[in-house]
Amino acid sequence: MELSLKLDSFEGPLDLLLHLIEKNKIKIYDIPISLITEQYLEYLALMQEEKLEDLSEFIVMAATLLDIKARMLLPKPELELEEEDPRAELVARLLEYKKFKLLSGDLRLMQEGSERFFYREKHLPREVEKYRPPVDLDRLLRDVTEDKLYRICQEILKRLEDKQDNQHSHFGEIEREAVRIGDRLDYVRERVLKPGRHSFRSLLGRAATKLEVVVTFMAILELIKTGEIRLTEDSTRDDFTLEGAA
Numbered sequence: 001m002e003l004s005l006k007l008d009s010f011e012g013p014l015d016l017l018l019h020l021i022e023k024n025k026i027k028i029y030d031i032p033i034s035l036i037t038e039q040y041l042e043y044l045a046l047m048q049e050e051k052l053e054d055l056s057e058f059i060v061m062a063a064t065l066l067d068i069k070a071r072m073l074l075p076k077p078e079l080e081l082e083e084e085d086p087r088a089e090l091v092a093r094l095l096e097y098k099k100f101k102l103l104s105g106d107l108r109l110m111q112e113g114s115e116r117f118f119y120r121e122k123h124l125p126r127e128v129e130k131y132r133p134p135v136d137l138d139r140l141l142r143d144v145t146e147d148k149l150y151r152i153c154q155e156i157l158k159r160l161e162d163k164q165d166n167q168h169s170h171f172g173e174i175e176r177e178a179v180r181i182g183d184r185l186d187y188v189r190e191r192v193l194k195p196g197r198h199s200f201r202s203l204l205g206r207a208a209t210k211l212e213v214v215v216t217f218m219a220i221l222e223l224i225k226t227g228e229i230r231l232t233e234d235s236t237r238d239d240f241t242l243e244g245a246a
Contacts, residue, residue, distance in 0.1 A: 013061035014097040016043060021094075028094055031087055033072055037065040064090065148233070149240070156204050156213055179212050184219035192229050193244045200231065200240035 010016045020039050021028055044062055047055055071086040192198050200220070207213040220242070223229045230245045 013058045014094060015101075016040065016058070017061070017090075017094060018098060018101075028098075029091060031091065033065065033069050033087060037062075037069050040065055148238075152201055152239070153204065153213065153217060156201070156207070157210050160207070160210050160213065179209070179215045181215055181219060181222075184212075184215045185222065188216065188219045188223055189228070192223070192242045196243070198242045199234075199237075200242055202239075203242065 010019065017036065017040065020026075020036055020043075021031065024035065024039075026032060026036070041062060044055075044058055047058065068086045068090065188203070191203060203220075204213055204216055207216055220229070220231070224231055227245050230243055232241050232243075234241045
């Protein structure tokens with residue numbers, strides 16, 4: 001069969017082989033190596049005017065095809081076990097190349113298709129736009145000495161414990177009312193959100209019971225976390241300063 005060739009541009013020898021297989025409507029798993037090698041060499045002859053560096057990969061593939069053809073023509077000993085098809089490695093390379101070629105074509109079509117789409121500006125509900133991620137308490141307190149906070153709380157709790165022990169020895173047991181975190185939040189807001197700077201030690205020191213100290217401390221941390229108040233260290237007075245964050 002006479003082969004009519006046109007000198008097209010191929011990305012490499014595998015691209016040329018795929019072109020020949022599709023042109024001849026050949027199954028890739030059963031390549032007629034003699035026919036394909038003959039056509040490949042005819043095409044290679046048309047590329048003589050190309051630069052040598054452009055032909056090097058094509059020449060290597062031509063040598064590979066001739067080697068496969070020779071191995072398939074050699075007679076096999078009758079007692080020799082069935083050996084691997086000499087075309088197997090070439091078929092695997094062709095299949096892998098074809099897979100990536102198809103994927104690159106899909107990506108190119110997606111890129112060309114994306115030029116026909118227009119995107120409107122984002123439109124979010126007001127509640128979503130106002131959302132802010134929760135404040136990292138560790139980051140807010142990164143300049144605060146945790147040991148100092150703990151020590152001040154322990155001093156106030158110890159003073160209350162001693163005071164309550166003295167009261168029990170003279171007047172008997174005193175019943176304590178429940179302390180609600182909501183009430184303590186309002187209490188801290190009422191004092192700290194006023195203009196000026198306020199003492200952390202003094203605010204905790206106003207608590208009447210140990211439970212009130214603990215819940216007040218929790219309320220302070222919660223308001224720091226929500227960004228309503230700010231806590232800074234006051235090294236001159238062994239204390240911390242509280243103030244509104246606005």
